Amino acid sequence: MVILAAVLGLLLGHTLDVFFDRLYTDGPLAGPAHRCPHCQHALRPLQLIPIVGVAWSRGRCPDCDRRLPLRAFLLAPGSAALFVTAELVVAGFGPALLAGFFATVFLALTFTDLERRLIPNRVVYPSILLAAAFSWAWPDRSVLEVFAGGATALVLTSVMFVFGRGAFGFGDVKMSLLMGLVVGLPSVVVGVFIGTFAAGAFVLPLLLLRILGRRDYIAYGPFIAIGAVVALFWGEPIWDWYFDR
Ligand SMILES: [Zn+2]
Structure with a gap:
């Protein structure tokens, strides 16, 4: 169950990271997934894999070579850690997933506030x-x-x-x-x-x-x-x- 929670957390964090610019209320909702906020280049296949993609390009965007924001490194593993903690602390698998989910929302809001000084609606x-x-x-x-x-x-x-x-x-x-x-x-x-x-x-x-x-x-x-x-x-x-x- 702990491993399942970790995987679910990793996937949620990774998805949020890849669609992160979509979280801001002023941006368009549609369009391809991208991670780099500078060039917004469509994701390459390798980048679809959580953590590995960021590590492979040594924290830089493979297209424009600029440094990726902090959340590209921390959101997916952070979310996995929150889900694991939830599974260990909260009674029952369903409530633990719920707790992991909301903890991840708070982590994502941390990064929106740090990146753009916004708590997006x-x-x-x-x-x-x-x-x-x-x-x-x-x-x-x-x-x-x-x-x-x-x-x-x-x-x-x-x-x-x-x-x-x-x-x-x-x-x-x-x-x-x-x-x-x-x-x-x-x-x-x-x-x-x-x-x-x-x-x-x-x-x-x-x-x-x-x-x-x-x-x-x-x-x-x-x-x-x-x-x-x-x-x-x-x-x-x-x-x-x-x-x-
Ligand atoms: Zn880029």
């Missing part, structure tokens, strides 16, 4: 609908806890959105809502806390050292994703440990 809205539609599918949380998680995320991050003066964007709110609907209550509190703490631990030193200015763009997507994935896999044990139950 084309990814986040269908994922929110999917999370709501599968609210019944989790073994250890009720439908009520799932929607309470979404509502909690919306309340907590709306406060950050209003007081963040543009630093914490509306895309971040939508991504947090997705986290709430995926991990439920009380894990969402763990997720928001870990995400905020990780962002603070990373950003504050850079602000103090004046490497970053107060007006510089900070991608919060990766930190929300860290919080979401930790909360998805270990939210309840962390909650129980913190409140010493």
Whole structure:
């Protein structure tokens, strides 16, 4: 089952990578698969194989010879690792696949935010609908806890959105809502806390050292994703440990 989960994760990550430019809401949906965002050359047969294609061309596009973005290396193996973790941590194969899938969505949103400073609606809205539609599918949380998680995320991050003066964007709110609907209550509190703490631990030193200015763009997507994935896999044990139950 672990191997099957790894293969499914690898294939999902690879597919997302190959169609990555399609995830952005401003791009056309149709057209051939390509990996290189620079020349958008159609995929060669070797590149259809996960990991091997990227390794073969030593991380460069075989057509225009420019460096491929980070996700070309990390998305497929990262997704496989998330599916394996899900299979080991989440009870039941179906829920584990669901957890692996949403963890991979958070990984993909990390890369869209890093690459283009965007949390694309084309990814986040269908994922929110999917999370709501599968609210019944989790073994250890009720439908009520799932929607309470979404509502909690919306309340907590709306406060950050209003007081963040543009630093914490509306895309971040939508991504947090997705986290709430995926991990439920009380894990969402763990997720928001870990995400905020990780962002603070990373950003504050850079602000103090004046490497970053107060007006510089900070991608919060990766930190929300860290919080979401930790909360998805270990939210309840962390909650129980913190409140010493
Ligand atoms: Zn190219």
